[in-house]
Amino acid sequence: MTFGIDIQNLTVRYPGVTAIDDLTLKLEGGKIYGLLGRNGSGKTTLLSLIAAYRKVTEGTILVDGRTPWENEELTQEIGLIRESSDLVIEGENVKGILRRSRRFRPRWDDEFAQRLIDLFELPLNRGVTKLSRGQRSALGITVGLASRAPLTMLDESYLGLDAPSRYAFYDVLLADYIENPRTIILSTHLIEEVSRLFEQVIIIDRGRLVAYDDTESLRMRGAAVVGPAAAVDDFTTGMTVLGEKRLGGTKSVTVYGDIDPDARSVAADWGLELSPVALQDLFVHLTKGDPA
Amino acid sequence: MFDDRSPIYHQIAEAIKNDILSGELGADEQVMSTNQYAAYYRINPATAAKGFQQLVDEGVLYKRRGIGMFVSSEARDMLLSQRRERFFADVVEPMVAEARVIGIPLDDVVARIQTLKGRESA
Structure with a gap:
């Protein structure tokens, strides 16, 4: 199952800055998209709006034809892992985070989660606040992929990994995407390494759409x-x-x-x-x- | 494996053609599936599929429904004649032009080719 996204005239204003500036964008379901933009270009804001972490105030976002905001049935099928510490909950260990995720994610795959844990050598009983940056990234990826959400968005969440782990992540992402097709958005500013994974590329700058096309074109x-x-x-x-x-x-x-x-x-x-x-x-x- | 000089699907098609020319892939032999190919070379499956589709369109590969893609029996002969046609334009003419630019007399080039020819037949 895959979700398409339809964004019309989306605008987000923060005091003194327009984070998203009249953005219109339509993404077909079932592809791997690269969302490229410099730091502060609006990538995280955009993804947070799609995942209904933030409310849309100007314009519209439809995921699978539905509005995500306060729509639990839909949002449990939308996964967003941000680079920041969404999963770093005081007093919780790796096992606990996985247990929470299993409860919230209807398509959660335990066996796959375990494989990712083994791949990244994540310590199950360690408190998440004590994880290294690379381990936090790995935990984010584990939760992001094992959720098998029809719309899966990883916001630079893999950039904390060292190079061998990043390549392991690319391999497992592709293999799992082939077996379980879904819409995947990877945001990044480090492009060369991942560009071949993308079917299409979206480039935004200062909240505006700069380019959107097949990667090869x-x-x-x-x-x-x-x-x-x-x-x-x-x-x-x-x-x-x-x-x-x-x-x-x-x-x-x-x-x-x-x-x-x-x-x-x-x-x-x-x-x-x-x-x-x-x-x-x-x-x-x-x-x-x-x-x- | 791939570089930035041309579209990746084009490079995929070229790589498979080279395997057919070298004999690594024989007539009616099954080629890797696009998904296997994508996973192996860490590229998007749609990109790999585009490369394979190009080969089907050119008659180099054929599809067998539900089984996969195979090298067509005439693929090697077809590719050989294409490469032979291009050989003079792609290889010989640029070589002659380069020799002119850097001041190597064409007689020297011919002499060298004769030497190589002699070595081959020896």
């Missing part, structure tokens, strides 16, 4: 044009320029947009080199601050 949309400065300038006139660098007579301009085969052959004739841009670089260009 998005990746192919950026290009670095390198060659003699004058030719590069001519070629990139009218294109969306994300950045430029110059070294002597050679110039490199990063552009965003589709470059059709005709333009590619023009580039070749002019002695220009076109090369793809890594998703991480594209993300950096698309979300860098306005020049002051």
Whole structure:
């Protein structure tokens, strides 16, 4: 079972700042989405609204066609694990957190939870306040995945893991997604490592939607044009320029947009080199601050 | 395994074609399922499926309902003739152009090829 999400004109204002700015976004169920944004871009606010941790005041959010706010039947099927200490409850140990989760999550899988506990070598009897950062991340992931919620959202919750554990997490996430398809949203600002897991990527910046596309299409949309400065300038006139660098007579301009085969052959004739841009670089260009 | 030079589904298709060309995958042999492939290479299953679909569209693989995907019997011959057609444009012409740019006489290139040819037949 999977849930789609339909967000219309969502706005959230905090004193002095607009955290989410008139966001409209429709996500089909059953895919793995990457939600990318810098720190403070509104990722956590957005996910908290979808999970009904916060009330929507402007605009609408529908999950599976229903409003999540104060809808227990729906929210027990929506899992959000934030990087912060949602699961760090004073006086509670790992076993206790798992027991709570089992009670609240109708699709909870004990056997899977145990496998994750073993994988991450989590100490069942240790108090959660005494867990290391990596162990807290691992506990979050265990609860997040073993809940098997039709909408599962992990908000940077795996960033506390060390590299071998992160790769173990990617493997187990993919394997479990294949066996139990559901809608998964992973938010992150570290992209290269995970981008291949995403079917689609959503980039937000200052609460606004900057890009939303298939990961592969998005990746192919950026290009670095390198060659003699004058030719590069001519070629990139009218294109969306994300950045430029110059070294002597050679110039490199990063552009965003589709470059059709005709333009590619023009580039070749002019002695220009076109090369793809890594998703991480594209993300950096698309979300860098306005020049002051 | 994969780089940023081209779409990953395209690289998946190329990798399987190379396995067919090298003989690692024979005619009518079953290929990994898209899910196995996705899990093994840590990529999204939809991306893997796109690569496999491209191969089905090109006639390199065929589907058997409920069982999986297999290498078509004519795949290797087809790929060989495609690669042979591209060989001069993709390999020889850029080599000649490069030799010109860096000032290697074409006679030297030809001589080297003759030497390699001699070694091969020896």
